Amino acid sequence: MPQPTPEQLRAALATLADPASGRDLVSAGRIDSLQVKDGLVQVALRVRREEAAAMEPVRRQAEALLAGQDGVRNATVILTAHRDTPAQTPPQGHARGHAHGHAHGDPRQQPKLLTAVGAVIAVASGKGGVGKSTVATNLAVALAGRGLAVGLLDADIYGPSLPHMLGVTRRPEVRDDKMLPIKVWGLAAMSIGFITDPDTAMIWRGPMVMGALQQLMEQVAWGKLDVMVIDLPPGTGDAQLTLAQRVSLAGAVIVSTPQDVALADARRGVKMFETVGVKILGLVENMSFFCCPECGHRTEIFGHGGARAEAARLGVPFLGEIPLLAGVRESSDSGTPIVISAPENPAAAAFQALAASVQKAIGR
Ligand SMILES: Nc1ncnc2c1ncn2[C@@H]1O[C@H](COP(=O)(O)OP(=O)(O)O)[C@@H](O)[C@H]1O
Ligand SMILES: [Mg+2]
Secondary structure, three states: OOOOOHHHHHHHHOOOEOOOOOOEOOOOOOEEEEEEEOOEEEEEEEOOHHHHHHHHHHHHHHHHHHHOOOOOOEEEEEEEOOOOOHHHOOOOOOOOOOOOHHHOOOHHHOOOEOOOOOEEEEEEOOOOOOOHHHHHHHHHHHHHHOOOOEEEEEOOOOOOOHHHHHOOOOOOOEEOOEEOOEEEOOEEEEOHHHOOOHHHHHHHOOOOHHHHHHHHHHOEOOOOOOEEEEEOOOOOOHHHHHHHHHEOEEEEEEEEOOOHHHHHHHHHHHHHHHHOOOOEEEEEEEEEEEEOOOOOOEEOEOEOOHHHHHHHHHOOOEEEEEEEOHHHHHHHHHOOOHHHHOOOOHHHHHHHHHHHHHHHHOOO
């Protein structure tokens, strides 16, 4: 069944009333973002902090409405507030620090997050669709297989991929005000996509999407971790910056495909992290070459070696090549990372080699 278009979903949301203005949600300007991909719908409703409680029933209604549309497999609606939302700005002269004030002020002045984790690694890419989530997931699983306690955090608030890639349909449990990460494939994993249950979704009230990312770090009982792998959204936006400022990153792994366009984006990613003082652990070339599963013959569909050359140009390490193989996509779609589902697959071997390089680079 074809998935609905964003316009169709907006039209559906326009049938819901906005309690504050008496208008509908769309014309009241509540729709902060709306994304639909593979039948998974993610919507953020813009609210002021003090409206969060009143808007929670509307959030649930919207979620149920969207989930009931033809072609929608799952819908997540979150409430977000923005820095520029007037009611959220502290009055002049009253800018006192408060316990959860991380939505305000200069993020570099705020206490660091994830300080209990041995090494936090950001997996980033200049553009989407290069296999960043696939690399992050398999890297994390392979690191866990090497005996490390590993967390995997999906920092993509609007387009989370971990539920799909890890095959997770459970909801995180809440204990003492914190969510417990989902234990899967030897990892402790967390994604906003795990949270569609109305009760746990209450946790998401309030501060904007960056707040949501910070809550995924702070309000999750991660436990003792040697390594945390963070799957970032594509590009060089707010999530990347917040992370670079709020977390002491051991470094960033940049994923690229061999094509020039992807490499140009990867270069921007490298520069961005370098600008904010984050070490580049290296570049990974994904979908590097095609290995015929029948005869083992190598075909370089997108050209090959571009990322290695680019890494040399940028003076950053080259961490390896992951072949383009149908098995990688199949295992992602079946919810079992290929490192586990087919350890003999050349791509799984490539992920193992990547994990070994990364482990060495972070000195664990
Ligand atoms: N090496 C690979 N071989 C085959 N398919 C791949 C490979 N890497 C990623 N894919 C597939 O490409 C698609 C995009 O990958 P994904 O990891 O979601 O990218 P991103 O996180 O960069 O948007 C997915 O369907 C994934 O299964
Ligand atoms: Mg992704």
